[in-house]
Amino acid sequence: MRLVIDGFGKFLGVKGETLVVKETGNTLQRISPQELDQVIISGKGSVSTDALQLLAKHGVDVLIVDFRGEVQARLSSPMMRTVSTRREQYYAFQDHRGIQIAKAIVEAKIKNQAATLATLSKARKDTDQDLAAALYQSAQDMKKFAEQVTSVAETSLDLGRNLLMNLEGQAAKLYWEALAKLFGPEWHFEGRSGRYATDPINAMLNYGYGVLFGETWRAVHYAGLDPYGGFLHADRPGKASMVLDLMEEFRAQVVDKQVVKFVTKRIVTPASFELIDGVCQMRDVVRKLYLSEILEKLEDEVRFGEMKLSWSELILFQARQLAKYLRGEISSYEGFWQRW
Numbered sequence: 010m011r012l013v014i015d016g017f018g019k020f021l022g023v024k025g026e027t028l029v030v031k032e033t034g035n036t037l038q039r040i041s042p043q044e045l046d047q048v049i050i051s052g053k054g055s056v057s058t059d060a061l062q063l064l065a066k067h068g069v070d071v072l073i074v075d076f077r078g079e080v081q082a083r084l085s086s087p088m089m090r091t092v093s094t095r096r097e098q099y100y101a102f103q104d105h106r107g108i109q110i111a112k113a114i115v116e117a118k119i120k121n122q123a124a125t126l127a128t129l130s131k132a133r134k135d136t137d138q139d140l141a142a143a144l145y146q147s148a149q150d151m152k153k154f155a156e157q158v159t160s161v162a163e164t165s166l167d168l169g170r171n172l173l174m175n176l177e178g179q180a181a182k183l184y185w186e187a188l189a190k191l192f193g194p195e196w197h198f199e200g201r202s203g204r205y206a207t208d209p210i211n212a213m214l215n216y217g218y219g220v221l222f223g224e225t226w227r228a229v230h231y232a233g234l235d236p237y238g239g240f241l242h243a244d245r246p247g248k249a250s251m252v253l254d255l256m257e258e259f260r261a262q263v264v265d266k267q268v269v270k271f272v273t274k275r276i277v278t279p280a281s282f283e284l285i286d287g288v289c290q291m292r293d294v295v296r297k298l299y300l301s302e303i304l305e306k307l308e309d310e311v312r313f314g315e316m317k318l319s320w321s322e323l324i325l326f327q328a329r330q331l332a333k334y335l336r337g338e339i340s341s342y343e344g345f346w347q348r349w
Contacts, residue, residue, distance in 0.1 A: 011047045011304050012040065014054035015297055021048065023059040042067040046321070047227065049074060049220075051300065070227045076290045078219025079204075085230055094233040097335040098251075102240065106335065107166035110342050111241040114257050115173045116158045117344025121261040122184040123151040124347055129191065129269065140190060147187035154180040166240060173241065188265070192272055195279050209282040210268060212289040213299060217264035218256070220303050222249075225256040225324055232328035234335075255328060258345045262311075263320055267302055313345065 014021050018033045028045075030038040042063055047070045050056055056071070061084060064071055071084040101107045130144035154176050161169050161176075185200045192198045198210040206212040229236050229252050239250025241257070271277045281295040291299060307321040318326060327345055334342040 010044050011049060011307075012045055013049045013051065013300065013304070014056065015049075015051040015300070016293070017053040019054040021050075021054070021056040021060045023057060023063050026063070028060060028063065042069055045069045047072065047223075049223070049300075049304075051075075051296075070223075070230075072223040074219055074223065076216075076285075076296070078216030080219060080223050080226070083223065083226060085227070094332045094336055095235045095238070097337075098235055098238050101335055102166060102238070105163050107240045108161070108163045108169045110331065110334070111166060111170060111173055111254075112158055112161055112163070113342050113344040114241055114254055115177050116155050117346040118177065118257040118260070119151055119155040119158065119180045120346035121258065122180065122265075123148040123155065125261045125265055126151070126184065126187050128266075143190055144187055147183050151180050151183055154183075170241065170243070184261075188269070191269060196272065205287070206289045207287070208289055209277070209279055209291075210272070212282055212291055213268045213271065213277075214264060216291065216296065216299065217267060217303050218260060220300065221256050221259060221263055222252060224307060224321060225259070225328075226252045228325040228328035229255060231325060232332040234328060234332055255324070255331070258327065259320065259324060262347055263306055264303065267299075267306055271299065271302070311347065 012021075012028075012030070014030065016032075020031045022029050022031065024039075026041070028040050028042055029036055030040070045064070045067070048056070048064060050071065050073045061071060065084060065086050068086040072080055073082040075081050101110070126144045126148035130141045130148065133141040133144070157176055158173060161172055163169070181201070189198050189200065192210060196210055197208040199208070201214070202208065202211045204215065206215050226236055226249060229249075234251055236249040236252045237244070239252075239254040242248065242250040242253045244250060276298070277291075277295055281292055282289050283292055284290075290296075308319050310317050310319055311323060313323055313326070316326075323345065330339065331342050333339045
């Protein structure tokens with residue numbers, strides 16, 4: 010279960026061994042820390058040090074996110090795993106395991122993007138045949154890039170990374186051009202703009218990815234991996250490359266589909282957003298609704314082989330599979346991708 014402290018005047022404190030949520034002095038909720046997996050503090054919410062200590066004691070993650078959804082701070086319980094996983098993670102950068110993991114992640118990402126387009130195509134087959142055909146063709150074209158990923162030689166990561174990123178970039182260009190066909194000109198969407206959104210679509214994508222980033226960091230932490238020791242994303246001070254690597258498998262299914270839903274079902278309109286210092290962001294009411302939707306999505310069940318897991322559980326499962334591969338407990342790492 011996740012608890013969101015969002016909005017001016019919201020406060021999370023403690024009474025005994027119970028967490029108490031208050032607003033302008035009035036008690037809104039009492040909850041045991043054993044019931045929680047994560048607390049997200051957004052907007053102008055605040056938390057007491059007593060509450061932070063109680064949450065840490067029970068292994069509950071605390072995320073502080075800004076209006077873009079970027080994680081500004083994170084509190085978690087101390088690592089409880091041995092160092093062997095991290096040692097192997099660093100060694101893998103120099104051997105075949107690094108490129109194998111990078112290939113699995115890129116292949117899974119492209120296949121998930123293609124599956125998303127195919128699903129959107131199927132849903133429009135009876136209402137807009139031209140759009141459905143265009144989305145389906147893009148999905149088919151993207152599969153070719155996924156096939157090329159599998160043929161990349163498993164030599165050194167330094168040699169293979171640029172080729173993988175090039176294939177990922179070409180596939181992403183096709184993907185965003187296809188998705189843009191779903192949005193009218195009033196949305197001013199011209200593809201991914203990165204960190205500082207200038208249009209509503211990118212504002213929602215960035216915020217959703219920020220929440221997914223926090224969830225993936227939690228999984229990486231509990232799997233005993235180093236958040237900063239990635240294989241696909243290049244090392245850079247302060248860049249959680251391992252987290253960014255793993256979340257590539259889940260962007261399309263967890264976040265992108267929700268953005269399409271919000272726009273095409275007219276849950277939001279361009280008036281639901283505002284420009285502040287040149288950055289497009291959701292108005293508070295919309296942001297809270299959107300955050301709630303993303304968190305609900307993380308609790309939705311998805312079938313994976315013979316298992317049924319929530320998306321949150323699946324992200325943790327993949328992090329643990331990656332750690333097992335690094336420790337030599339399984340023979341390969343398989344990225345997650347969902348058929349349409």
